[in-house]
Amino acid sequence: MxxxxxxxxxxxxxxxxxxxxxxxxxxxxxxxxxxxxxxxxxxxxxxxxxxxxxxxxxxxxxxxxxxxxxxxxxxxxxxxxxxxxxxxxxxxxxxxxxxxxxxxxxxxxxxxxxxxxxxxxxxxxxxxxxxxxxxxxxxxxxxxxxxxxxxxxxxxxxxxxxxEVGAGQMTKMCNQIAIAGLVQALSESLAFARKAGLDVEKVVEVISQGAAGSWQMANRHKTMAAGAFEHGFAVDWMRKDLAICLAAADEVGASMPVTALVDQFYKEVQGMGGGRWDTSSLIARLTR
Known part of the structure; x- marks a missing residue:
């Protein structure tokens, strides 16, 4: 001890x-x-x-x-x-x-x-x-x-x-980059299902068992569909992290067009008053 x-x-x-x-x-x-x-x-x-x-x-x-x-x-x-x-x-x-x-x-x-x-x-x-x-x-x-x-x-x-020192932070950037893209894709999938007149729960039940399955889908689809965004990491903090990601990408010469775009989508969510909503709130800009 x-x-x-x-x-x-x-x-x-x-x-x-x-x-x-x-x-x-x-x-x-x-x-x-x-x-x-x-x-x-x-x-x-x-x-x-x-x-x-x-x-x-x-x-x-x-x-x-x-x-x-x-x-x-x-x-x-x-x-x-x-x-x-x-x-x-x-x-x-x-x-x-x-x-x-x-x-x-x-x-x-x-x-x-x-x-x-x-x-x-x-x-x-x-x-x-x-x-x-x-x-x-x-x-x-x-x-x-x-x-x-x-x-x-x-x-x-x-x-x-x-x-070496700094490698942990760079790995965390990989994590945030992956999450940003996944949540945006899941948001578009759920919004599409709703607009197409499908039963969102049935859609998720089927596609989550295949290649589309993810932690985000399993743990956030219900709250996303309900418009409940009080279940995790806040948009304000995610934008802070994505700013670090984009700066690091410039430093190492990595191209991250999807991450840059999703960062702007989170900016829209902030403009909707959702700075303290969790990161799954990307769906809100598609369903308003």
Whole structure:
């Protein structure tokens, strides 16, 4: 069992930190809103700290799951940042989906202080976090990964080292690119079925058993057909991720016309007031 700090108690971080505590680790949490940290401690035990620096003091591992590049920098750097509280030899594990550029920047800062760094974005959504069934894609040195993997196992269905620092974030981009295209195709399929006068449930029952089947179809077709979009990752966050994808595509010279188009469709959904709807809400622009 290890002494840990966990920074960020949103819809993903809150249950992830809970799994770490349930696994027997000594966990100190930090959240920008102290009330959320207090609620977590009341539910799970452990302790909270007023700053990332205080949370990280004495921790063998510091884990973070925050919002974006700037949020991650703010909890890592500066006088009250986690890096200023970490002792030499600790490992920072970042579960946030951020750019590979900020990942490399922070990994260099961690290394300069004598600490390890693993970028470890996750996939599986809120349900995956709550059930401890996340897919975790990691970048970093083998030794740092080998140390961190048993800790991450508390909430992981699969955890793999994909390459050097930044490789985890690039793999997460592959995940988001695939999801964007799948959800758009599923949205068009369901909208077409409805306009053609077909029974959507019967259509899905048949085609889901063939080559068209997917996790999105199995888990989202009912809520999509019902126009219920409160079941997962928000459109605002998906657009943040797709912006990272498109920037990375320019960096590596990849062509992603479908991803660029779906990003604009999500922009339309935001214009409809759906910024906090889940990503399956792409169907809303086809059925309004």
């Amino acid at each position: 290890a002494k840990l700090a966990f920074l960020g108690l949103g819809v993903m971080g809150y249950p992830m930190a809970g799994h770490l505590r349930a696994a027997g680790h000594e966990v100190t949490v930090y959240n920008r809103s102290p009330a959320k940290a207090a609620a977590w401690v009341a539910q799970h035990g452990g302790a909270s700290a007023p700053t990332p620096r205080e949370a990280a003091r004495g921790a063998e591992f510091v884990l973070a799951c925050v919002g974006n590049d700037d949020d991650l920098r703010s909890v890592c750097l500066g006088a009250e940042g986690a890096f200023s509280g970490m002792g030499q030899g600790a490992v920072f594990v970042d579960h946030t989906t951020v750019s590979a550029a900020v990942t490399r920047e922070l990994a260099e800062a961690a290394a300069a202080a004598g600490n390890g760094y693993v970028d470890a974005p996750v996939s599986g959504g809120q349900a995956g976090a709550e059930n401890g069934q996340l897919s975790v894609m990691c970048g970093g040195g083998q030794a740092d990964f080998d140390r961190a993997a048993p800790v991450i196992a508390a909430y992981a269905k699969i955890c793999r080292l994909m390459g």
